[in-house]
Amino acid sequence: MDTGTHFVMGMALGGLATIDPVVADNAFTAQAVMLGTIIGSQAPDIDTVLKLRNNAVYIRNHRGITHSIPAVLLWPLLITGVLYTFMPEANLLHLWIWTFIAVFLHVFVDIFNAYGTQALRPITPRWVALGVINTFDPFIFGIHVAGLILWGFGSDPALTFVIIYVFIMAYYVIRFREHYKVKKAVKLHIPGARKIVLSPTMNYHRWKVAVTTKNCYYVAMAYNGYVTVLDKFDRTPLPESEILDAAKHDKNLSAFLSFSPVYRWEITEVKDHHEVRFIDLRYRSNGFYPFVAVVKLDQNLKIISSYTGWIFSEEKLRKRMKVLPE
Incomplete structure (x- = not known):
């Protein structure tokens, strides 16, 4: 997801954490957890600084090792350790738990984008990219902002964000169904499709499509279940050159x-x-x-x-x- 969405998700998790009695009953723990969830929701994307070096390094490494299994385990320890040093009154265990949830959720939601992550490193370097949710999804961002506004006006944060995350889970299920329908429509429109790569857009019903067949590449657009081929290219194997x-x-x-x-x-x-x-x-x-x-x-x-x-x-x-x- 984009930086803005990760940020509001971190704040929302800080509010959701009040469902935990240890957090709700201890102001120091609540403050530390809020910082932990915000920082944890951003930490895996620290590799964005690689873009300052050059695009090659950024492309090869972004959402790579910083989103890997070891990183998901190490980020919460590092963040919790630093915060606890400055806020020793906080409950260490519960600070770690909610910071871990923030880091894990960051990596987890990233796998639903078309860009994906190497979330299964070091087991496999394969990119996990489900292509179901756009990098910036207006609904997901908007519902988080709405929840934060309601919290600001006095609503109970635990109840507010429990309800919001139920809606978000339902939204993901709906997006998977839409993804399945689009893929089925592509197979009907382009027989012989061996590989279909779908990229969602900010428009709920519009999907970018790239298809590989035995002899051709097709580039298409799917809208409301209808597939339109935009370009077709011969699939030529890389020559000995x-x-x-x-x-x-x-x-x-x-x-x-x-x-x-x-x-x-x-x-x-x-x-x-x-x-x-x-x-x-x-x-x-x-x-x-x-x-x-x-x-x-x-x-x-x-x-x-x-x-x-x-x-x-x-x-x-x-x-x-x-x-x-x-």
């Missing part, structure tokens, strides 16, 4: 390939250099595919420059690659 082999050594392309489950590729010769481009098919926007990895190599197959990330025009890509327009 010295150019491609050289490009694969680039850190940007390597990061892209570690993350993207469905993409097409291009190898072109531009004046005095070669260009290798991989294009993720999940994120079509206004006829453009903004998530790419591009590697530029000279005639001796030495990497000149490269880029991976979100680019919404060729002009901006050329500036990133420091290549003058042809």
Whole structure:
């Protein structure tokens, strides 16, 4: 989920924690738990700072080790230890319990996005991405904000957030049913679909669709159960190519390939250099595919420059690659 949603979820958990008599009856514990749930709800996303280094490092590591099983166990210990140092009057056990719930819930809700997490590391490095809930879901964010406002006006936080989380659980069930229906509709519309990747949008009824068949890739949009194919590409296996082999050594392309489950590729010769481009098919926007990895190599197959990330025009890509327009 996005940072804002994780934040309001942390505050909501602090309110829900008052269902615990130890928290409700001890002001110091209640204050510490509120801090613990807010910090715990944000802690796994500390790897966002990697974006300051470069996109390749960020793409390869974001929602990776910081969302892993060891991290889910270690974050609460670290946060609880720091808070208890400054607030020794708080109940240590119950502070740890609610901080653990906040960290666990952060990682848990992230697996329902199309981006996903490596939540099962170190058991497996596989990305767990169910593609049921958009990274920012207006309903989930809005109902949390509504609960916080009601709390601010004097409603009982425990009862308020118990009711809200019952509604949210029901909402998740409904989204899974919608996901199933869309997938079924895609299979009917595109026979022979071997792999279907669904990406929810902020519009409840609209889904981005990427389909792999034996010979083709399809990019489609599903709306209210109706599937519209927007693009179709031949599915060409990666060739035995010295150019491609050289490009694969680039850190940007390597990061892209570690993350993207469905993409097409291009190898072109531009004046005095070669260009290798991989294009993720999940994120079509206004006829453009903004998530790419591009590697530029000279005639001796030495990497000149490269880029991976979100680019919404060729002009901006050329500036990133420091290549003058042809």
